[in-house]
Amino acid sequence: MTTDPGKRPGLAPAFPRAERQPQHPHPQHLEAGTPLRQMPMHGRRGRGALSNQSGRFEKLAYAPVDDGWDNLEDLPPLRSCVTAESPRKILTRNTSPDIPFDRSINPYRGCEHGCVYCFARPTHAYMGLSPGLDFESRLFAKPNAAQLLEKELRAKNYSCQPIAIGTNTDPYQPIEREFRIMRQVLEVLEAYNHPVSIVTKSALVTRDIDILSAMAKRGLAKVAVSVTTLDAKLARAMEPRASTPSKRMAALEMLSAAGIPTAVMIAPVIPALNDHELEKIMTGAALAGVKAANYILLRLPLEISDLFKEWLEENAPDKAKHVLSVLRQMRGGKDYDAEWGKRMRGEGPFAWMLKRRFEIAARKHGLTRPRFELDCSQFKPPPQQGEQLSFF
Known part of the structure; x- marks a missing residue:
């Protein structure tokens, strides 16, 4: 991970908008008559995506070509680069009717977990970067997130509603161990008695049990841990830098034992x-x-469709056609249907059967508790320096 002398360790200096550069000669630069071979997909050790295809806004698209000079079997590990980002605001608003929150915080952009299916990958295209390997290796941190949050919460026209964290990229991804931005955000929310809901697939969330349990006692916090599979081998291939399934299950147990409302x-x-x-x-x-408990059907918007198909052909070639066939039957014949009310669960017979299986299992195991409602009535900005404490 890169460092910049004189700045916070681990944060690389901001770099300009990336200009996609080919790692191999572009086909038009090769001598006429040179046979071209598409480079096989080997990926990088510890990474989810197999390629680094250009984003949808780029004018040029580069394809890696095997010119016979490189050893493709032993590609070096891809190092993570973290860049400081200084947004003007930290709260993001949304009006989607099928999402149970209207504001969220993302302490980071990009996610080192490297989940190949992550629906947030296409957002990296807005940075001039690839939704592929760039998304999980060229990361952005927002070190002033807590200060920005405090400023927004003190605004006279601010109206309190629960803040969702972990909706786009995981707030407890590996680089959080160093930067601790998520913990700083929680400290602000606790001081303001502001409710928060968290979604993560990292056991690192247990580090903040002290804050979360204190908030939960006042009805201000709840946590959902995402578990995709219990198969460690599949998890390692599909979400290579996320916590193992067993550690996520252990995290659920620890959070629940601490009195924090939890969901899988x-x-x-x-x-x-x-x-x-x-x-x-x-x-x-x-x-x-x-x-x-809750579940969401696989979503393949924009560039994720090709990235997931590459991964599927490499890691489950015998199942690839069947997986995509059933998925399309649940998506109206398409790889993805973004229509509200359908994008989360799909439609058709297979979607109905999946829903019924979930409902039966939820009743059997007592996972039918209604959505835990967080308390917004306690919100109150603490007095600033020089302000008189209230007696009421």
Whole structure:
């Protein structure tokens, strides 16, 4: 990970908008008559995506070509580069009718977990970077997130509603161990008695049990842990730098034991690949003390469709056609349907069967607790220096 002398360790200096540069000669630069071979997809050790295709806004698209000079079998590990980002605001608003929150915080842009299916990958194209390997290796941190949040919460026209964290990229991804931005954000929320809901697939969330349990006692915090599979081998291939399934289950148990309202999020459900684990995951969550569950069907918007297909052909070639066939039957014949009310669960017979299986398992294991409602009535900015404390 890069460092910049005189600045916070681990944060590289901001770099300009990336101009995509080919790692191999562009076809038009090769001598006429030179036979071209498409480079096989080997990926990088510890990374989810197999390629670094250009984003949809780039004028040029580069394809890696095997010119016979490189050893493609032993590619070096891809190092992560973290850049400081200084946004003007930290709260993001949304009006989507099928999302149960209207504001969120993302302490980081990009995610080192490297989940190949991550629906947030296309956002990296706005930075002139690839939704592929760039998304999981060229990361952006927002070190002033807590200060920005405090400023926005003190605004006279601010109206309190629960803030969702972890909706786009994971706030507890590996680089959080060093930067601790998420913990700083939680400290602000606790001081302001502001409710928060968190989604993560990292056991690092247990580091902040002290803050979360104190907030939970006042009805101000809840946590959902995403569990995609209990198969360690599949998890390592599909979400290489996320916590192992066993550690996530242990995190659920620790959070629940600390009195924090917890839920298991089975996401994404990938038909013919991990959907058979639905009941098993819910059984494990119930044994961990969890009282609520939810699931989301695999979503493949924009560049993710090609990235996931590459991964599927490399890691599950015997299942690839069947997985995509069933998925398309749940998506109206397409790889993805973004229509509200359908994008999270799909439609058709397979979607109905998945929904019924989930409902039956939820009733069996007592995972039917209604959505835990956070308390917004306690919100109050603490007095600033020089202000008189209130007696009321």
